[in-house]
Each structure stands twice: as C-alpha cells, then as structure tokens.
Amino acid sequence: DFLKQRNQQKIMMNVSKKSENECWEWLGQISNSGYGRILLKDEEGNKMHSAHRASYELFVGDTGKDDIIMQSCGNRLCINPSHLVKKPT
DSSP states (O other), X not given: OHHHHHHHHHHHTTEEXXXXXXXXXEOSOBOTXXXXXXXXXXXXXEEEEXXXXXXXXXXXXXXXXXXXXXXXXXXXXXXXXXXEEEEOO
C-alpha cells in the first residue's frame, strides 16, 4: 500500500548500504541506547519507531507488540532485513 511504500522509501534514505549481505548502517537519529530511530506515519499519525524494528516490519513481516527484534550481526545500527531475527516472548 501507499503508506508502506512511503515508509520503506523514508527508511532507505537514512541508510548506508554497500551490498545486500553486509550491514545496512543506520545514518539517522540514534537513541540513547545506541539504536537507530525514525518517525514514521501510520493510520493513527506519526510515531517514533526503532529503525531495526521498522525495517523488519516493512521488509519482512508483522511483529507482535511484545516480540523482540535483534540483529544477528550484533551491530545495533544495522537494519538489513536479512540480519534481523524475531525473538517471540
């Protein structure tokens, strides 16, 4: 849908992507805990998201409210969907 495409484009404007397999380094705002964050629009308005969680939701699939998204590479600024793993709670 239009909103999803818009958010995918917005997230990719804040990434340094060398190749499909390497880390996609987040270049945007960074939280105090060292993770990327981004303001995205949804049906309810604008909302702040963790960049890696937003990347998972936009490029891989839905997550539950309590699901934890982790980087398998260990890089807090990586948002490469192939490096993101969902840990159900």
